[in-house]
Amino acid sequence: MIKLRGICRNFQVGDQIVTALNHVDLEIQHGEYISIMGPSGSGKSTLLNILGLLDRPTEGTYWLNKKDVSQLEERALAEQRQKNIGFIFQFFHLIPRLSARENVELPMLLAGKSANARRERSRDVLKSMGLDDRLNHRPDQLSGGERQRVAIGRAIVMEPAVLLADEPTGNLDSKSGDEVIQVIEQLNQEGISLIVVTHDPEIGKRADRHLTLHDGEVHHDTKKRL
Amino acid sequence: MQPGLIPCLRWPHAKMLIRDILRFTTQSVVSNRMRSSLTALSIGIGVTTVVLLTSIGEGVNQYIVEQFTQFGTTVLAVQPGKANTLGISAGVLNSVRPLSLQDAIALKRAPYVQYSVPVVSGIAPVENGGRQRTVNVIAVGPDFNLAFKFELATGSFLAEDELDRPRAVAVLGSTLRQELFSSEAPIGKRIRVGGERYRIVGVMKPKGEMLGIDLDDSVYIPAARGLELFNREGLHEIDVVYQDGAPTAEVIAGVTRIMMARHGGEDFTITSQQQMLDALGSIIGVLTFAVAALGGISLLVGGVGIFTIMTIAVRERTHEIGLLRAIGAPRYRITQLFLGEAMVLAGLGGAGGLLLAITIVVITTWIVPNFPAQIPLLYASLSEITAVTIGVAAGLMPARRAASLVPLEALRAG
Numbered sequence A: 001m002i003k004l005r006g007i008c009r010n011f012q013v014g015d016q017i018v019t020a021l022n023h024v025d026l027e028i029q030h031g032e033y034i035s036i037m038g039p040s041g042s043g044k045s046t047l048l049n050i051l052g053l054l055d056r057p058t059e060g061t062y063w064l065n066k067k068d069v070s071q072l073e074e075r076a077l078a079e080q081r082q083k084n085i086g087f088i089f090q091f092f093h094l095i096p097r098l099s100a101r102e103n104v105e106l107p108m109l110l111a112g113k114s115a116n117a118r119r120e121r122s123r124d125v126l127k128s129m130g131l132d133d134r135l136n137h138r139p140d141q142l143s144g145g146e147r148q149r150v151a152i153g154r155a156i157v158m159e160p161a162v163l164l165a166d167e168p169t170g171n172l173d174s175k176s177g178d179e180v181i182q183v184i185e186q187l188n189q190e191g192i193s194l195i196v197v198t199h200d201p202e203i204g205k206r207a208d209r210h211l212t213l214h215d216g217e218v219h220h221d222t223k224k225r226l
Numbered sequence B: 001m002q003p004g005l006i007p008c009l010r011w012p013h014a015k016m017l018i019r020d021i022l023r024f025t026t027q028s029v030v031s032n033r034m035r036s037s038l039t040a041l042s043i044g045i046g047v048t049t050v051v052l053l054t055s056i057g058e059g060v061n062q063y064i065v066e067q068f069t070q071f072g073t074t075v076l077a078v079q080p081g082k083a084n085t086l087g088i089s090a091g092v093l094n095s096v097r098p099l100s101l102q103d104a105i106a107l108k109r110a111p112y113v114q115y116s117v118p119v120v121s122g123i124a125p126v127e128n129g130g131r132q133r134t135v136n137v138i139a140v141g142p143d144f145n146l147a148f149k150f151e152l153a154t155g156s157f158l159a160e161d162e163l164d165r166p167r168a169v170a171v172l173g174s175t176l177r178q179e180l181f182s183s184e185a186p187i188g189k190r191i192r193v194g195g196e197r198y199r200i201v202g203v204m205k206p207k208g209e210m211l212g213i214d215l216d217d218s219v220y221i222p223a224a225r226g227l228e229l230f231n232r233e234g235l236h237e238i239d240v241v242y243q244d245g246a247p248t249a250e251v252i253a254g255v256t257r258i259m260m261a262r263h264g265g266e267d268f269t270i271t272s273q274q275q276m277l278d279a280l281g282s283i284i285g286v287l288t289f290a291v292a293a294l295g296g297i298s299l300l301v302g303g304v305g306i307f308t309i310m311t312i313a314v315r316e317r318t319h320e321i322g323l324l325r326a327i328g329a330p331r332y333r334i335t336q337l338f339l340g341e342a343m344v345l346a347g348l349g350g351a352g353g354l355l356l357a358i359t360i361v362v363i364t365t366w367i368v369p370n371f372p373a374q375i376p377l378l379y380a381s382l383s384e385i386t387a388v389t390i391g392v393a394a395g396l397m398p399a400r401r402a403a404s405l406v407p408l409e410a411l412r413a414g
């Protein structure tokens, strides 16, 4: 489903060039559960952002569903993100004035789905997150774990093929963190490809496949299948 | 994962619904109630100003048209002196022959002319025994009541009489009659006007005001007597009433010919009611426009307010912008949403301002029934449209800035 070849990402910092990713090759199948680990600054977030089409590689090719997406123009990229990618952030990024339900509906809203379809789908999604009694709560009325689950609901509401999580538990206590991990693992069970960036080895170990980055290179990959 | 679950096959890429765009923008405007109301207020005040000022302009315009047309529109006024281009009589400077009673008689022969009424007026004390009252003295020809369709309550109007030495008779306006005679019958009684004795021959029906002159608190006397009373050489004006439907230009030409022949030059000015209405209309139109433009400046100030608030909003909501982009909103959508917000702000402010203006006008005309204020639909809708346009213009730059943010950096900001 995902194929990276020779992916490099350089950042210009002043008159220096920082190499965040250095010739990364990677293949990911439908339904895989992968953890990405590595020391701080090793390029984990950069890799995830490129996978999530939030960033473009300086060099190399990225095929998503057999389509070369490394040279897409802005609008087509937005469309790909909308249809194929679900993203979870460390800091949730919920919109504070909207209810849990409205936050979850946001991608559907942007995609022009009818109010009826949205209402039904957001209820189902929040229910599966165990938040059926929090539909109309605003983010400031929710706990950290609940917020992250709302954010997960928003990430999967469009039924993307892949769910990308950058330190999803980094801002949570261990109990809420566990709940969040359970929720996304359940989603993986149901078929979504799951890629989690973490520096917590406990969480990292749970994945089927472990990817370790070092100085922008794939240091270790426990590829089981393929 | 089966291919059937891949969302792109089930949910083709579609555009965000207009209704949802409106709801989303309105929600974010409403969520910041205090700030939004203050910003909307700045636009609202502009709209209120424009609508109120133009309402008064429109009201004054209607009032004047009413005042001028209540005695018919087929009227020419002949006045002494040649009006220069500024419309100011230059009679004082040049040699001008005064308008005489004979001129008025002569003008009856002009084509299409029905009545020719000499007019002199002023203010003088009128007394009946012990009761005294200072009123308008309107000294006119005997056709006056017919020419302007004034009706008599009792008696008759001033009679056709010797031109230069008419009998000392007077006709009372209804208010004056009440003040001087209460319930007594006034016909045949004698009064003094400016010290001279007059015999009352008639009383007018109530007529109201014309341009601030209370026609009912007036006394009508023969024109020649008026000239004497006010010690004038000539008439104030001669009002010529012509047939309905007659070509105004030809009537003017006829009157001009007769006057030129009698005076040996053009030392008089003819103003037709129609010209006067047009001139006044265009003056008031220009004033109304100028006043609307002034109000428009306060709309601009409101625009600056919206620009500021939207710039702040973009900075505050950088995360939100990054998020929207991350979950699939293209650039133009961000522009649209923030522009929409500016529009909603301005639109709501404008609507509020409109409402306020209408309320003020309604309350004012309720308290002061004759207050000349009419809400002009044109300016009302124009100011609302201007408000929204200013909202768009003011929101454009901040919205563009929002759309130009790189999603990742926006998410990471702050």
Ligand SMILES: Nc1ncnc2c1ncn2[C@@H]1O[C@H](COP(=O)(O)OP(=O)(O)O)[C@@H](O)[C@H]1O
Binding pocket: A011, A012, A013, A018, A019, A020, A038, A039, A040, A041, A042, A043, A044, A045, A046, A047
């Ligand atoms: N926008 C950026 N500008 C400059 N340097 C960056 C930027 N993003 C990441 N980097 C650099 O790239 C490297 C990898 O960063 P990142 O992928 O965030 O690491 P990780 O997530 O593994 O901690 C780091 O050295 C970081 O300083």
Ligand SMILES: [Mg+2]
Binding pocket: A044, A045, A046
């Ligand atoms: Mg990171």
